[in-house]
Amino acid sequence: MNTPSLPSFDHQPRPYTGPSKEEVAAMRRAHVNPAIFTYYSKPLMIVEGRMQYLYDETGRRYLDGFGGIVTVSVGHCHPKVVAAANLQNETIQHTTTIYLNPNIAEYARDLAARMPGDLKVCYFTNSGSEANDLAILMARLHTGNFDMVALRNGYHGGSMQTMGLTSHHTWKFNVPHSFGVHHALFPDRYRGPYGYDDRDAGAKYGDDVGSLIEYATPGRIAAFIAESVQGVGGAVVFPDGYLERAYGHARPARCASPTRFRPGSAAWAATIGGLRPRASCRTSSPWPRASAMGCHSPRWSPPRRSRNPWQAESTSTPSAAIRCAARKAARCCK
Numbered sequence: 001m002n003t004p005s006l007p008s009f010d011h012q013p014r015p016y017t018g019p020s021k022e023e024v025a026a027m028r029r030a031h032v033n034p035a036i037f038t039y040y041s042k043p044l045m046i047v048e049g050r051m052q053y054l055y056d057e058t059g060r061r062y063l064d065g066f067g068g069i070v071t072v073s074v075g076h077c078h079p080k081v082v083a084a085a086n087l088q089n090e091t092i093q094h095t096t097t098i099y100l101n102p103n104i105a106e107y108a109r110d111l112a113a114r115m116p117g118d119l120k121v122c123y124f125t126n127s128g129s130e131a132n133d134l135a136i137l138m139a140r141l142h143t144g145n146f147d148m149v150a151l152r153n154g155y156h157g158g159s160m161q162t163m164g165l166t167s168h169h170t171w172k173f174n175v176p177h178s179f180g181v182h183h184a185l186f187p188d189r190y191r192g193p194y195g196y197d198d199r200d201a202g203a204k205y206g207d208d209v210g211s212l213i214e215y216a217t218p219g220r221i222a223a224f225i226a227e228s229v230q231g232v233g234g235a236v237v238f239p240d241g242y243l244e245r246a247y248g249h250a251r252p253a254r255c256a257s258p259t260r261f262r263p264g265s266a267a268w269a270a271t272i273g274g275l276r277p278r279a280s281c282r283t284s285s286p287w288p289r290a291s292a293m294g295c296h297s298p299r300w301s302p303p304r305r306s307r308n309p310w311q312a313e314s315t316s317t318p319s320a321a322i323r324c325a326a327r328k329a330a331r332c333c334k
Helices: 021-031 079-091 102-112 128-143 160-165 201-216 242-253 318-333
Strands: 046-050 053-056 061-063 121-125 148-151 181-184 258-261 279-282 292-296
Touching: 102 121, 121 128, 128 160, 148 160, 148 201, 181 201, 201 242
Parallel strands: 148 181, 258 279
Antiparallel strands: 046 053, 053 061, 121 292, 279 292
């Protein structure tokens, strides 16, 4: 098989003078946790990137079809991104949130402007796992309910709490997890019981969410969480009408329904199915190295029920409970 040649490109990589590939592999084995794995029996060593191309230690050029697991969306070392990062580093590198700085406020405003409906308040986190952890906490505090509904074949993170939501044996450890988490049928028309020849596949898969709520929970849930397009599970697109039907069962059983989104008209799938969630956790950024983000609706109303053990001790409204939880989380992370 003849490998096609890459088109010419106006960039000359710098000569690499660092440790050899073998030395790097040995250092990783000795000092990096073994959960960090590599692809291929002879893994690539990438030392430089420019726009859509990557370069190994010998200067050989590769076309990047991976994007750093959907992290680099505008190209490696894009000149506008590099210039903005350099300017910020030359101006100020860090401030704590107890002081005002225009960048976080402007960033939150611009992100919120691209979100649907009342999703106008941003919580910035450093990973998708942390964003989903926060979404679980907020949903449980707000609704007063504990149970969560997720999907089989879904991926929501690797922390102790999000591991329970995740439904891949390859991303779980043999430790106690998944307390209060219930996994609905995976709406896959290729491998599932309702295929491409079934016009009602979306509704039938969606009805499993209702059945799960009825038979596996107290009839009340904190949240239904799903990737609008399953990523780790193989880039699976749900059948038409699935989310509408699933939400129809989930919404009466809770007060807020966080939903994880990925691609779409504005880099997330907030408009897939014509639906508007009550909350979202942004886990894929359109900018390199950007943080994950969770948004919530400011128009929550207190649940009309007696207080229960899952609500914060010193708060009287859901928004106060969330602020209390956010302050506690901030203190723990300092």
